[in-house]
Amino acid sequence: MSTPPQSDAEPILETRGLTKKFGEIIANDDISIDVRNDELRSIIGPNGAGKTTFFNQIAGVLPSTEGTVHFKGRDVTDEPIEERAQLGLGRAYQSNELFFEQTVFENVRVAAQTAEIGEFSFDVFSRARNFKADRAEELLERLYLSDERNTEARNLSHGDQRRLGIAIALATEPDLLLLDEPTSGMGPEATEETASLIKELRDELDIAIVLIEHDMSVVMGISDRITVLYDGSHVATGDPETIRANEEVQEAYLGGMKEEELEL
Numbered sequence: 678m679s680t681p682p683q684s685d686a687e688p689i690l691e692t693r694g695l696t697k698k699f700g701e702i703i704a705n706d707d708i709s710i711d712v713r714n715d716e717l718r719s720i721i722g723p724n725g726a727g728k729t730t731f732f733n734q735i736a737g738v739l740p741s742t743e744g745t746v747h748f749k750g751r752d753v754t755d756e757p758i759e760e761r762a763q764l765g766l767g768r769a770y771q772s773n774e775l776f777f778e779q780t781v782f783e784n785v786r787v788a789a790q791t792a793e794i795g796e797f798s799f800d801v802f803s804r805a806r807n808f809k810a811d812r813a814e815e816l817l818e819r820l821y822l823s824d825e826r827n828t829e830a831r832n833l834s835h836g837d838q839r840r841l842g843i844a845i846a847l848a849t850e851p852d853l854l855l856l857d858e859p860t861s862g863m864g865p866e867a868t869e870e871t872a873s874l875i876k877e878l879r880d881e882l883d884i885a886i887v888l889i890e891h892d893m894s895v896v897m898g899i900s901d902r903i904t905v906l907y908d909g910s911h912v913a914t915g916d917p918e919t920i921r922a923n924e925e926v927q928e929a930y931l932g933g934m935k936e937e938e939l940e941l
């Protein structure tokens with residue numbers, strides 16, 4: 678399915694014809710989207726739709742079989758993940774990427790220090806401990822983690838680890854933040870808090886955020902626009918009302934998800 682771009686002004690991210698094949702498996706086929714520089718965009722679709730693969734193609738974790746990725750007008754299709762990060766394309770860290778033996782504060786401070794210096798070295802933990810401390814404190818406050826400042830990352834709750842992963846990503850001062858299922862494994866209350874936090878971050882930091890999310894109340898509640906993938910293809914992009922009313926979206930979802938999961 679050919680997918681014309683949908684945006685009108687100043688896209689920070691443009692994918693064109695993005696395709697990923699794993700041998701015979703076509704994970705993504707010809708995906709073209711534009712994300713505006715102040716946009717909160719959700720990517721949704723049933724299991725196996727190609728969402729995570731698409732994210733990995735954007736971040737530079739996976740090379741694409743075909744197609745291009747432009748970030749801030751620059752072709753980054755062949756740029757490695759670090760180069761994209763330097764340009765301002767950030768992705769939240771997963772729990773298994775944290776420094777478990779270090780405190781919450783040190784995890785964020787070192788991320789800020791690494792971003793400033795340009796590379797990570799194990800020396801960073803022994804450097805002057807107040808380097809980038811203000812920035813780290815500010816981020817902890819913003820992510821509601823100040824109370825856990827001195828807790829070792831391994832002792833954090835699941836939800837706090839997810840927030841720490843976002844704080845680390847923000848330490849690199851991204852202009853576009855990618856969040857892969859930020860509410861997964863959370864109960865209803867933490868999910869709601871995380872959704873508000875994501876919206877707050879976009880509004881206050883004035884950045885673009887693209888998230889993969891399964892919780893439809895989160896998606897419908899905070900997204901400016903939603904992109905629906907199904908079986909590796911782009912089905913639709915539009916505001917929540919448009920997506921809710923789209924018959925093709927309902928069919929795609931009802932084919933792959935239970936109606937009660939959908940809440941469309």
Ligand SMILES: Nc1ncnc2c1ncn2[C@@H]1O[C@H](COP(=O)(O)OP(=O)(O)OP(=O)(O)O)[C@@H](O)[C@H]1O
Nearest residue numbers: 699702703704722723724725726727728729730731
């Ligand atoms: N490394 C890989 N090798 C082979 N096939 C893969 C690989 N990664 C993903 N796939 C396949 O590509 C398709 C898309 O997978 P992907 O994980 O991107 O979907 P998804 O929409 O993120 O699914 P979920 O919601 O379950 O995370 C699936 O058929 C999957 O089995």
